[in-house]
Amino acid sequence: MTYPRLALLVAAACVPVPVAMAGEMPADRYIVHFSDRVSAAAARHPRVSHARSTRIAQPVHVRTLAAGGEVFDVHGLDPGVLASMAGVIDIEEDRIVTPAGRLTTLWHRQWYMHDPRVGIDAEVAWRYTKGAGSVVAVLDTGIAPHPQLVGQLLPGYDFVSDAAAARDGDGRDANPADEGDWSDAGECGSSTASESSWHGTHVAGLVAARSPDGRGMLGVAPEAKVIPVRVMGKCGGRLSDVADAIVWASGGELPGVPAIARRADVINLSLRTPGACGTALATAIGQARSRGVAVVAAAGNDGIRASAVSPSNCAGVVSVNALARDGSMAWYSNHGDGVTLAAPGGSLTTFGADDILSTVDGGKRGSEGRPLLKYYAGTSMAAPQVSALVALMRSADPAIGVEAITRQLVDNARPLPGPCPKGCGAGLMDAGATVDAVVEDRGKP
Structure with a gap:
């Protein structure tokens, strides 16, 4: 079983987002790596107006990994939304072992x-x-x-x-x-x-x-x-x-x-x-x-x-x-x-x-x-x-x-x-x- 990667353009970088193939268990969690701590902190605590938050679903931050990286649950969203966050340098599926x-x-x-x-x-x-x-x-x-x-x-x-x-x-x-x-x-x-x-x-x-x-x-x-x-x-x-x-x-x-x-x-x-x-x-x-x-x-x-x-x-x-x-x-x-x-x-x-x-x-x-x-x-x-x-x-x-x-x-x-x-x-x-x-x-x- 392999995971193809969907290339999504973010700023000047191309951040690959793995997605599940047809017939596999759908991907719902991803580990996102940021270029700096400020970007990671902003992603963990996004500033969203009340009016906007009632209309647009957001990825849910699950936790910070000990070795670096932030776990997000996309709960049915297009995982490409993760690539739109500032400072993202790598996205990997939180795969099942x-x-x-x-x-x-x-x-x-x-x-x-x-x-x-x-x-x-x-x-x-x-x-x-x-x-x-x-x-x-x-x-x-x-x-x-x-x-x-x-x-x-x-x-x-x-x-x-x-x-x-x-x-x-x-x-x-x-x-x-x-x-x-x-x-x-x-x-x-x-x-x-x-x-x-x-x-x-x-x-x-x-x-x-x-x-x-x-x-x-x-x-x-x-x-x-x-x-x-x-x-x-x-x-x-x-x-x-x-x-x-x-x-x-x-x-x-x-x-x-x-x-x-x-x-x-x-x-x-x-x-x-x-x-x-x-x-x-x-x-x-x-x-x-x-x-x-x-x-x-x-x-x-x-x-x-x-x-x-x-x-x-x-x-x-x-x-x-x-x-x-x-x-x-x-x-x-x-x-x-x-x-x-x-x-x-x-x-x-x-x-x-x-x-x-x-x-x-x-x-x-x-x-x-x-x-x-x-x-x-x-x-x-x-x-x-x-x-x-x-x-x-x-x-x-x-x-x-x-x-x-x-x-x-x-x-x-x-x-x-x-x-x-x-x-x-x-x-x-x-x-x-x-x-x-x-x-x-x-x-x-």
Whole structure:
């Protein structure tokens, strides 16, 4: 899905305004960037006479983004009206982001952790560290209670600003609980109903699940901590909420939101939206990296070029695509030059015997407090394995920088065990070799 741009002349500049294609959910919110603070303030508080205001509808200012940009709701107006505001230099749709992918099946082994051909060699990395002292922010659907995540969670936040989508009776708040992302037929642009995915809980488990009784599954960094950050609810989430959440999770300031107690070492984004990386996401990610926080994103499950999907196509992001059980590129995975490296994502076969196991809730709609383990497949499952590896790297060397993290991931990836003619980056992530290299380089000038 792509968004064509309608060129509208404003003063001496041509400001593109993205519009939805026929058949897509109509665009209603836009992120507008201004050349200066005065213009932004004037747009937030337009001076309109009473007589005129009774005749002409105006875009409604929603909020100011932490990384810059003003969110406006056009509520049925021609979005071209935004381009008529003084000082506008860029307009981007406040697009809907959705989970990068998950489909369910069950299996009883974590082949992706230890398979000699396709596994990530987690046990080799664990000779040095299991992630103690490191923190992963999971920006996703929130978190549901699960015994394998007890003691693994730090205080998070709910950034879903739409109360209806949040399903918790309000907008943003300090409770990142997953209220369920189920939908009925005819909702969310789909003709069929869907059950709640518990996507964020699955991703969190892949990062840091523990098994004190020895009977459950293990995350790739079982001694790391997870900050659950809710950015998606019913029908997905807003790009503007994701951008603000990235700023917060990386230690930035947001008006009205308490500062994070301990910023993340790495942010996991198992979510996607079509199109180029917009200014809001690019700025938020750039700020996160400037604070020393790595950003890992799923390449997406559209079977297209990864460069056509954000945030995996944003500058500086570690973009992860998925391998199937046989070591070849998974048939659903995005691919191409924009991919940094690959990780196991599952085969998504009829019986689902070769997919990725992790934690979920048993509720079909809301949480039922019935914890389960399920197998999902997708680049959403591949990305948190890489995020967890970054946590292992930061545990082994807390001073390692974001550029060095990417370099080590790339330099120590293994040759692909199967074919990937369309491009899978540097190869298969290798937790053992990567942590070995970080430990060896630690302390070197």
